[in-house]
């Protein structure tokens with residue numbers, strides 16, 4: 001079942017990314033897995049943060065609306081994981097953080113070229129500065145504050161892509177609204193635990 005849902009979501013993600021003019025998105029699409037997709041069996045696993053996924057209201061005029069509704073409907077049939085532990089960012093963070101990988105070295109759709117999935121953060125959550133070898137494209141689907149490198153915090157509107165080059169430190173902060181964001185990693189170790197950067 002996880003595979004069936006992942007295939008449906010992959011199709012919607014690809015359609016969504018193709019119709020947008022995000023700067024740099026086409027570089028990431030070059031590495032997208034080709035059909036027929038190679039699949040692996042993954043058991044579903046839920047996390048506390050999924051509670052907040054149901055609270056997300058995407059404008060029905062948004063191009064991402066079909067994708068988000070599908071994710072909301074079938075999230076409990078996917079595997080939701082966490083790269084960190086309580087020792088890294090504390091128990092409250094762990095109840096407000098999780099991701100699901102659709103494509104990659106661990107997800108239901110096999111790729112050694114890219115990893116793609118969704119990150120979910122609960123409200124009033126700070127995901128501290130972290131970095132990884134892979135370059136990364138995020139498409140936030142809700143509003144949140146983002147920061148990278150030595151820049152100041154910036155309020156980022158939904159559906160405007162954010163690019164992180166390899167090893168640049170980045171962090172996110174939510175207020176009353178949870179953050180749902182589509183991510184794609186390319187290059188480097190696609191299952192790497194991020195390095196935690198000093199504040």
Ligand SMILES: [Fe+2]
Pocket residue numbers: 132136164170
């Ligand atoms: Fe990242």
